[in-house]
Amino acid sequence: MKKNNTAPQSSRHTDTALDESTLRAAWDASAPEPSAQTVSSIKQCIRMEAQQYEQKQNKHNIHIFWQPALAAAAIFMLVTSSYVIWQQMTATNALWQELTNVEEEIHSELDALEVSVWDALAELEAESPTNEALLHAFTLQMITWED
Amino acid sequence: MDDAEHIKQFLRGDANALCAVVDAYRKPLYSFIIQMAGQSDDADEIFQEVWIKAMQALPRYRHKDRFSSWLFKIAHRIIIDRSRKRKLVLSPDMESGVLACPETTTQTTPHDNVSDHELGTTIRRAVAQLPAAQREVFLLRMDGDLPFKEIARIQKTSINTVLARMSYALGKLREQLSSTYKDCT
Numbered sequence: 001m002k003k004n005n006t007a008p009q010s011s012r013h014t015d016t017a018l019d020e021s022t023l024r025a026a027w028d029a030s031a032p033e034p035s036a037q038t039v040s041s042i043k044q045c046i047r048m049e050a051q052q053y054e055q056k057q058n059k060h061n062i063h064i065f066w067q068p069a070l071a072a073a074a075i076f077m078l079v080t081s082s083y084v085i086w087q088q089m090t091a092t093n094a095l096w097q098e099l100t101n102v103e104e105e106i107h108s109e110l111d112a113l114e115v116s117v118w119d120a121l122a123e124l125e126a127e128s129p130t131n132e133a134l135l136h137a138f139t140l141q142m143i144t145w146e147d
Numbered sequence: 148m149d150d151a152e153h154i155k156q157f158l159r160g161d162a163n164a165l166c167a168v169v170d171a172y173r174k175p176l177y178s179f180i181i182q183m184a185g186q187s188d189d190a191d192e193i194f195q196e197v198w199i200k201a202m203q204a205l206p207r208y209r210h211k212d213r214f215s216s217w218l219f220k221i222a223h224r225i226i227i228d229r230s231r232k233r234k235l236v237l238s239p240d241m242e243s244g245v246l247a248c249p250e251t252t253t254q255t256t257p258h259d260n261v262s263d264h265e266l267g268t269t270i271r272r273a274v275a276q277l278p279a280a281q282r283e284v285f286l287l288r289m290d291g292d293l294p295f296k297e298i299a300r301i302q303k304t305s306i307n308t309v310l311a312r313m314s315y316a317l318g319k320l321r322e323q324l325s326s327t328y329k330d331c332t
Binding site: 025027 | 157158159160161162165166169170173174175177178181190191194195198199202263264265266267268270271289290
């Protein structure tokens with residue numbers, strides 16, 4: 001800590017026999033010391049304080065260990081739930097598409113059925129004009145039914 | 148391992164890391180405190196307070212700053228606060244230097260080189276006579292090993308002012324100690 005070349009700028013002005021190293025040696029030799037009791041009580045305080053720092057450090061270490069684990073668990077749950085939601089949405093879309101297809105199929109079959117009924121009626125009309133009144137009534141009923 | 152690394156270790160719960168830093172700064176920080184605040188009992192209290200405050204503030208310590216600057220700044224603030232409470236003029240801004248001269252309570256420690264110790268004690272007595280602002284610059288340089296730029300930040304003044312204070316301090320010390328130097332060498 002202490003260097004031996006730090007004598008104040010006395011050497012520049014020295015006109016006596018006191019040089020830098022003499023001053024430093026004399027200064028260090030006469031340095032007073034605190035009582036052993038004072039130093040000992042300071043060290044005791046330091047030991048008590050160090051225990052608190054040690055506990056804080058341990059808590060910090062525990063946090064360092066658990067925080068990444070908790071973060072990983074949270075990310076895993078987020079990814080899992082997102083995947084489940086995506087799967088459900090895909091299944092719903094597929095079902096909806098299937099229903100739409102069935103509906104279209106029903107419509108086309110109904111259309112085909114309607115055409116064949118009209119064709120049959122026209123044929124009957126052509127073959128037997130006597131049934132004209134009956135056919136007319138049936139046609140009216142069909143139109144009413146269609147509406 | 149440098150100070151910054153020790154502090155990082157402490158913040159992870161290693162008490163010994165900061166204890167090593169306390170040991171490393173024990174002498175220079177205490178020397179600064181005792182020269183600035185004076186009485187020995189107060190110095191121990193301040194020394195303790197500095198470390199408690201530093202310990203509490205360590206999580207906010209920015210590692211790009213020099214730890215020594217940061218620590219001595221805390222000591223500087225505590226000494227200023229205490230001097231205000233006691234209505235002593237210790238503020239570095241007070242160029243008049245009216246200040247209760249701290250007792251030079253340098254404890255005698257066994258030392259191989261007695262003349263070094265004696266000279267050191269004499270220098271410390273002379274330093275204690277310096278005006279507070281000049282004394283603080285000298286001590287932050289000698290004890291804290293801080294660059295003048297950092298000292299200017301701590302004293303909230305320009306680097307030129309700090310350099311001038313150092314120059315005045317050295318001039319006064321040289322004047323007071325000139326006879327001692329000759330005796331010692």
